[in-house]
Amino acid sequence: MSTVALISPLSDAERSEIEAEVAHLPDRESAAIDALMIVQKHRGWISDESLSAIAKFLEMSPAKLDGIATFYNLIHRQRVGRNVVMVCDSVSCYVMGADGLAQKVQDHLGIKFGETTPDDCFTLLPIVCLGACDRAPTMIVNEDLYGPVKEEDLAEVFSRYT
Amino acid sequence: MSLQDTKPLIGRVQEVGGLVSLSDYESGGGYAAAKKALTQMTPTEVIDLVREANLRGRGGAGFPTGVKWGFAKGEPQTPGYKYLVCNGDEMEPGTFKDRYLIEFNPHSLIEGMILGSYAIGAEKAYVFLRGEYHEPNRQLVRAIGEAREKNYLGKSIFGSDFNLDLRIHLSGGRYICGEETALLNALEGKRGQPRYKPPFPPASGAWGRPTIVNNVETLCNVPAIVRNGAQWYQDLGLTEDSGTKIYGISGRVKQPGLWELPMGTPIRELVDVHAGGMQKGYKLRGILPGGASTDYLVEEHFDLPMDYKTIQEAGSRMGTGTMILMDDSICPVDMARNLQHFFAQESCGFCTPCREGLPWVEDLLADIENGKGEPGDLELLEQNAQYIGAPGNTFCLHATGAIEPLQSALKYFREDFEHHIEHKNCPYRAY
Secondary structure, X not given: OOOOOOOOOOOHHHHXXXXXXXXOOOOHXXXXXXXXXXXXXXXXXXXXXXXXXXXXXXXXXXXXXXXXXXXXXXXXXXXXXXXXXXXXXXXXXXXXXXXXXXXXXHHHHOOXXXXXXXXXXXXXXXXXOOOOHHHOOOEEEOOEEEOOXXXXXXXXXXXXXX | OOHHHOOOOOHHHHHHOOOOOHHHHHHXXXXXXXXXXXXXXXXXXXXXXXXXXXXXXXXXXXXXXHHHHHHHHOOOOOOOOEEEEEEEOOOOOOOOHHHHHHXXXXXXXXXXXXXXXXXXXXXXXXXXXXXXXXXHHHHHHHHHXXXXXXXXXXXXHHHOOOOEXXXXXXXXXXXXXXXXXXXXXXXXXXXXXXXXOOOOOOOOOHHHOOEEEEEHHHHHHHHHHHHHOHHHHHHHOOOOOOOEEEEEEEOOEOOOEEEEEEOOOEHHHHHHHHOOOEOOOOOEEEEEEOEOOOOOEEHHHOOOEOOHHHHHHOOOOOOOOEEEEEEOOOOHHHHHHHHHHHHHHHOOOOOHHHHHHHHHHHHHHHHHHOOOOOOOHHHHHHHHHHHHHOOOOOOOOHHHHHHHHHHXXXXXXXXXXXXXXXXOOOOOOOO
């Protein structure tokens, strides 16, 4: 059995982006959330190895950093696909038929919430109110906000992502 | 007369027909208030002016902004020791006003933050912004860059001895981060759990230093107050409360949206005139007046003016002023379940009544909705609502807010709950 590196080194880009945040904060640990988001931007998600590397770089314990990482909705501690689809399930979208939309999206992608398509293209997650309630029901794909989302638009919207 | 005379928040957006660029903002009188304050007014004068204008916090609680700023005044005057933090977390379901302000008028927020920072003596300020707000973030990043280039931010602003560094913290996403002490923990890179109070943030906030936390809409009001005076601002309101308010409506109306209107605009006018009335075939039954964590209002309240005092006297809260409408096609039991699902999921988990109680309430509501309710369930719900929602049983007001729509749903839509239990089904579902 080969030895697996428990800490995958951070790239130069990741290091310099994190350092830029640390520079205007009172201590290194204060950059914990920024660092998680930066590494996630580069790698898609935060693996145990990534977590250890960030913790080491910020001079804090991995357990403490994991407590932070798992607290926040937008930090992925499990592998996600190339595109992340999040469908709003909060009250304004609920009133405008979000439950029906959620079912249609699952049918369309062939996966349930929390799953990733076999081709790794999409991960589907629920999300709380996206603050676009005048356009309910809403969903967000990566950084693109959609609303009001109709069933007949789904094929076209998802075809934009590969 | 310009639109800005009656609509200080988004009048300029309407004048230019969309995003207010730096030059649009300047040609509409932008940054004149900051210049006036920094070169001609003392910080105390700015605080007194905002207090006199009776600007109340637009994040939901309605605390007088000038009074809050005054709390930080007596603290150490070492330059740069304090912080101003703008709460742009906007995760209250049904609320979409701060997104609009940041996306379309980012310089008004920056100018409001210059004025707030000057007033309290902060030289470092943060915008705590929702991680999902990608477009507002892009606009704010660009606007901050422009303001730095023009030296509206940076060292010796307008030739004064006042410096300000303004930065954005993008949230990792959690409703509780809108609570100001949880927000400060998140800003410090920690888990967003609320802190024990006292000490309150004006005494000990971010990194233990005196910190003032203000909502986006609150800060966006400040430039116009400095420009036009306290009396002008007071006169904008129709009732006791001053200024304008960004009201919003979502639900089955013809035109959901946001409108900047005089404080105290009646609910019925918002629904029937500005939102164009209900869609054909739908009847309005109830509203959550200021986000998911406010008590329902019903028909008997619809002629009331939307201001802090009146809505509180009616048994609810104006909250964020963005209303969610429940029409007659929506099952009140299932809507209550949807609301409790949100609050249960977003509980930070620190206090037992909130962590254990809210999922329990959600489960019981799901049972009732699915025809598995038992006689006595409503009394059980009420009993638990009282225990979970009582302020003081938990660190913060998350659970208290969660219970508000539930207790009022049980009061106003009781026959719906009883029908579910008696007939063991949901009359709103097609069988």
